[in-house]
Amino acid sequence: MAKKKQTIDEVIALFSDYLRSIHRADSTVHYYNRQWKKVKAFMLTHKIKYFDRSVSEMFFTSTLGKYEYRSLRYSGKNMVNLIEALHEFQETGKVLKGTQRNPPKIFTGVIGESMLEYITRRQALLNLSKATIHNYYLYLNRFLLHLNEKGIKKINEISKHDILSFTRSISPHLLASKSIALGILKGYLRHLFDQSLIESNYSIIVPRVNYDKQPKLPSVFSKEEVTTLLGSIDRSSPVGKRDYAILLLATKLGLRTSDIVALKFENIIWEKNIIEFNQVKTKKHITLPLLPEIGNAIIDYMKYGRPVSDEPYCFLQLLAPHDRIEKSSVGGLVRYNLKRAGIKIGNRKHGPHALRHSFAEKLLSNKTTLPVISEALGHSSSESTMYYMRIDINALRQCALEVDLIPSSFYQQKGGHK
Incomplete structure (x- = not known):
């Protein structure tokens, strides 16, 4: 049975109710609505009655032209996230986690294939959790994109400079993420050396992050x-x-x-x-x-x-x-x-x-x-x-141990404290 067509006002009303039901703040819902009203104005201008995915794509083309998501500024990414969340809700009845759009991780070329082979090997060897596998895909894909931007297509073209420039590009304020990313990179580079795909063991130049996983006391409520x-x-x-x-x-x-x-x-x-x-x-x-x-x-x-x-x-x-x-x-x-x-x-x-x-x-x-x-x-x-x-x-x-008091005779002996 075909799905009932909906106006953008109907979709916005249902989505706003949903957001409030999962305890999103009214200020957050109002902010989302300001973004969605841009699409509504676009539909009124072009006399489009019903909202669907094709409408949002037409709106993006009209507003952003031909674009790549990762090259957009924060405001552009935010607009895309919230409008895509609207039609995702229309299609699935769910809100995207944090209304964030996560582009698929694409591994192209020889380097990309070697990364996928490495992830598959680690998964089979260590029975990695879904969260860990996600991190492997996330950070190795970022390294691949970094290499692609520099025009590096072959494994033997990867240099010490490329590796260090990537490590410097990771925010120093996100110590936990940087620690995970550099650990994964170190393992991948060691894999390339072990497989004789690169001549030097570049894993040794990956810097360490002085990060304590549990630096603060856990938060508790009385x-x-x-x-x-x-x-x-x-x-x-x-x-x-x-x-x-x-x-x-x-x-x-x-x-x-x-x-x-x-x-x-x-x-x-x-x-x-x-x-x-x-x-x-x-x-x-x-x-x-x-x-x-x-x-x-x-x-x-x-x-x-x-x-x-x-x-x-x-x-x-x-x-x-x-x-x-x-x-x-x-x-x-x-x-x-x-x-x-x-x-x-x-x-x-x-x-x-x-x-x-x-x-x-x-x-x-x-x-x-x-x-x-x-x-x-x-x-x-x-x-x-x-x-x-x-x-x-x-x-x-x-758990503290009792400490014996030091007798006064200790301080009276030769060489003692005066």
């Missing part, structure tokens, strides 16, 4: 703040019922966002009052207690808030087509409800992971042993859990 957060949610609405159940899973069980969005009905064993699943991040199987308040909140959402859907996932987007909730939406609802509860954020991070940290801090303050905390958080080793020890100063003080 027991009182968590109580205020949960108590402020309007549980009379479908969105409130869903958000309340999600926040309970984050604050009372410390679930990661990836596990919340992947939670299925089959993971809730009602007759045993447990929740069990394989964690998305670690693949480790975990069994957690189905606390009464969590069970009741999920039942309340299922009966009176969850859209009618055949999806096996517990938590869904509010608007059609009612797919499972996205990780970005969980982050949005956490930030929205913290702000709505009037909790002062300060310089703390205030996403879903901060609630997981808060759960760990609560366990530490109750003098829970490290192995039990590791099990509750689903860590693959206690070393990961040690990261959370830094958030509880009192617990750290208990």
Whole structure:
């Protein structure tokens, strides 16, 4: 059956409602609307009644001419992102993550083929996660584009200067990203040398980044703040019922966002009052207690808030087509409800992971042993859990050793302090 044609006003109205349902700020929605009104004016001028993808392409051609996305200025990229998000929503009922357009990573030529071969080899050897594979594609593609801009098409044409100029092009303010990018580049260059594709081992010239993955203390919210957060949610609405159940899973069980969005009905064993699943991040199987308040909140959402859907996932987007909730939406609802509860954020991070940290801090303050905390958080080793020890100063003080006082005779001996 053909899809119903829509005017741009109809699409904008539906998309604006959707953005508000996932807790985008009114100021953000108004900003998006200002961009979309440009297309509306274009359609009025050209007497176009219905909006679709072809209309946005005509608008881009009229406004930007023949363009390459990556060569646009920030304002141009932003306009393209928001207008493409509009017709993507029209076609799929979803919002693009962060309304960002990510051009496909294309690997052309001999160098591009060698990069793909390297990624395939690393994936087979190390069983890389999706996130790691994404980073390989992202940063090797950037290196390829850098080489293409310099007119370098063959592997043996890559020089020390080309490598160093690429490393300098990575923002020094993004230390985490730079550390990942240079690590991937170093591995690729070592691969080229091992395969005798280049004569020199250029991996040794890739600079190191002095980056500590955990330089700051984890952000946490106190027991009182968590109580205020949960108590402020309007549980009379479908969105409130869903958000309340999600926040309970984050604050009372410390679930990661990836596990919340992947939670299925089959993971809730009602007759045993447990929740069990394989964690998305670690693949480790975990069994957690189905606390009464969590069970009741999920039942309340299922009966009176969850859209009618055949999806096996517990938590869904509010608007059609009612797919499972996205990780970005969980982050949005956490930030929205913290702000709505009037909790002062300060310089703390205030996403879903901060609630997981808060759960760990609560366990530490109750003098829970490290192995039990590791099990509750689903860590693959206690070393990961040690990261959370830094958030509880009192617990750290208990680890301090008593220091014997130095007798006064020490200072009276020959050569002692006077």
